[in-house]
Amino acid sequence: MPNALSFINADMTLSGACFLPITDDEFNRIRNLIYDRVGISLSHQKKGLLVSRLQGMMRNMGLSTFSEYYKYILEDQTGQAVIDLVNRISTNFTYFLREKAHFDFLTNVVFAQITSLLNTQNSRDIRVWCAGCSTGEEAYSLMILMMEYFGDRYALWDIGLLATDISANALKKAKAGIYSPEQIKSLPKHIVLKYFSQTHDQQWQVVNRVRAEVIFRSFNLVNPVFPFKKPFHIIFCRNVMIYFDKPTRDTLIKKYYNFTLPGGYLFIGHSESIDRSLTSYQYVMPAVYRRE
Ligand SMILES: C[S@@+](CC[C@H](N)C(=O)[O-])C[C@H]1O[C@@H](n2cnc3c(N)ncnc32)[C@H](O)[C@@H]1O
Incomplete structure (x- = not known):
C-alpha cells in the first residue's frame, strides 16, 4: 500500500511549494565554486539544503535555473554575489559561553x-x-x-x-x-x-x-x-x-x-x-x- 509520502513529487515540499530543479552538473559546479572560494565542502546529501536556501533569492532575481545563477556569480565583478551565497549556505549557530x-x-x-x-x-x-x-x-x-x-x-x-x-x-x-x-x-x-x-x-x-x-x-x-x-x-x-x-x-x-x-x-x-x-x-x- 502506498504511504502518504509516495504521492508527493520529489520536487515538492509537503506544503506543496515547488523546489527549483537542480541537475547533478549544476549542483557540482556550485559546490565546487563554494569549495574554491570559502573552503566549505558540501556533500551530495546537501543538495536539498542548497536548493532550499537559494531558491527564494533566485526567484526574486528572476533566475529560473541554477545554470543562470552560476553564470551570474561568475560574471559578478563586485564579489557581492559570492558573499550573498555564503550568507545563505553557512550556519551561524552560536551562543554565549558555548562549550x-x-x-x-x-x-x-x-x-x-x-x-x-x-x-x-x-x-x-x-x-x-x-x-x-x-x-x-x-x-x-x-x-x-x-x-x-x-x-x-x-x-x-x-x-x-x-x-x-x-x-x-x-x-x-x-x-x-x-x-x-x-x-x-x-x-x-x-x-x-x-x-x-x-x-x-x-x-x-x-x-x-x-x-x-x-x-x-x-x-x-x-x-x-x-x-x-x-x-x-x-x-x-x-x-x-x-x-x-x-x-x-x-x-x-x-x-x-x-x-x-x-x-x-x-x-x-x-x-x-x-x-x-x-x-x-x-x-x-x-x-x-x-x-x-
Ligand atoms: C557554526 S558558526 C561557529 C561560531 C562560533 N565559533 C561558535 O563556535 O559558536 C561557523 C561560522 O564559520 C563561518 N565560516 C564558514 N566558512 C568560513 C570561511 N571560509 N572563512 C571565515 N569564516 C567562515 C560562518 O560564516 C559561521 O559564522
Whole structure:
C-alpha cells in the first residue's frame, strides 16, 4: 500500500511549494565554486539544503535555473554575489559561553600562564583571535571573561581581540551586539547586568566599553595568506572547520600554528579534531592545543 509520502513529487515540499530543479552538473559546479572560494565542502546529501536556501533569492532575481545563477556569480565583478551565497549556505549557530569548559580553562589556567610569560618578556601585549566568530557571542564571551579576570588590571595590559568571519550578515549583527533575552540566557545574571544594557524594545545590547574592545573584520579563512602583523597568544576557531574537508583543515591548522606564539593556545570545537601526526601543537585537553 502506498504511504502518504509516495504521492508527493520529489520536487515538492509537503506544503506543496515547488523546489527549483537542480541537475547533478549544476549542483557540482556550485559546490565546487563554494569549495574554491570559502573552503566549505558540501556533500551530495546537501543538495536539498542548497536548493532550499537559494531558491527564494533566485526567484526574486528572476533566475529560473541554477545554470543562470552560476553564470551570474561568475560574471559578478563586485564579489557581492559570492558573499550573498555564503550568507545563505553557512550556519551561524552560536551562543554565549558555548562549550564552557574552554572558558573555565582560560580563567583557571591560560590567562595566568600567559601573563607570567609576558612578565618575563617585559611585554604587555595580549593578542587573541576569534576566527569564525559568527554573530559575536563567542568574541564577547572572551572579552567579558578577560575583563572579569583582569578587573582593575585590565587597563595595565594592551589586550587586542580580533574577531573575524566571512559572513557579512553575521558580522553586522556582531558589531551591533544586540541580543534577545533568549540569546543571553546562557550567561549568569550578574554578568548580564554588568555588561549589557536593555534596549527600548526589550533586547540586550553589549555595553559600549566592551564593544569598543572587539575588532570585527571580514576574513575568509581559506585566503592563502594570513595578513596579520603579529602572531596570537590565543586562537579560537570552534565549529568552523567542521564544514571543511581534511586538506583544508590540515592547511588551516598549519597556518594557525605559525600564527600562535610559543606558549599560546588553539581552541577548536569539541566535535572537531586535528590530525596530531601532522601538527607540532601539543594536545592539552579535548579541543585544546598548545604551541610549546
Ligand atoms: C557554526 S558558526 C561557529 C561560531 C562560533 N565559533 C561558535 O563556535 O559558536 C561557523 C561560522 O564559520 C563561518 N565560516 C564558514 N566558512 C568560513 C570561511 N571560509 N572563512 C571565515 N569564516 C567562515 C560562518 O560564516 C559561521 O559564522
